[in-house]
Amino acid sequence: MIDTKDREIIEALQGGLPLVPAPYAQVAETLGLEEDALLFRLAELKSRGVIRRIAAAPNHYKLGMTSNGMTVWDVEDDHITELGTRIGQLPFVTHCYERPRALPDWPYNLFAMVHGKDEVEVEEKRAEIAAILGDACRAKDILYSKRILKKTGLRLKAKG
CATH class of the missing domain: 3.30.70.920 (Lrp/AsnC effector binding domain/regulation of amino acid metabolism (RAM) domain)
Structure with missing residues (x-):
């Protein structure tokens, strides 16, 4: 199970991280959290198997891999x-x-x-x-x- 804040975190990140120098800090700010608190909650979600990973998902077609x-x-x-x-x-x-x-x-x-x-x-x-x-x-x-x-x-x- 996830609580309301975990759900907000997942919804905020499911479309990708913002392309800024400190993406987690920006997401944390929009959610009313400290960056360390956001990172802690993400680690907890991962350890419980709620999320598997946060990773780059490049478009291989745009990279020439057609x-x-x-x-x-x-x-x-x-x-x-x-x-x-x-x-x-x-x-x-x-x-x-x-x-x-x-x-x-x-x-x-x-x-x-x-x-x-x-x-x-x-x-x-x-x-x-x-x-x-x-x-x-x-x-x-x-x-x-x-x-x-x-x-x-x-x-x-x-x-x-």
């Missing part, structure tokens, strides 16, 4: 945690997660999103992932993006 592929892998269950962690730490993987298979049609349980300036670059990155997975990977595929469907996380509706 080819995007969700690589999907059928990885042996005994190795998925260790291998998924390694794949998720690669500098070119923007998100990596495990999902249940939907057999018999969908054997894939490891997903890793990669971006590149073209499909050749994305395929090179996919080959790097394949080399790490090695014999623990039984099948693979890639799903290329055709268009942007969503560019935001969960948003709380303002009370009112």
Whole structure:
């Protein structure tokens, strides 16, 4: 559960930090808090799992990364945690997660999103992932993006 002030903090930050030299100080001021109090509450929200992170979310299309592929892998269950962690730490993987298979049609349980300036670059990155997975990977595929469907996380509706 969150209290009223936590909700105000989440609503104030869910659209992004202000682009100013001291963004947390500015947000804290608008909420009637000291900056240290805001940072403490954010740490508490994170430790309780209410929020996962506060991070930059660059628009990869504007950065010239116009080819995007969700690589999907059928990885042996005994190795998925260790291998998924390694794949998720690669500098070119923007998100990596495990999902249940939907057999018999969908054997894939490891997903890793990669971006590149073209499909050749994305395929090179996919080959790097394949080399790490090695014999623990039984099948693979890639799903290329055709268009942007969503560019935001969960948003709380303002009370009112």
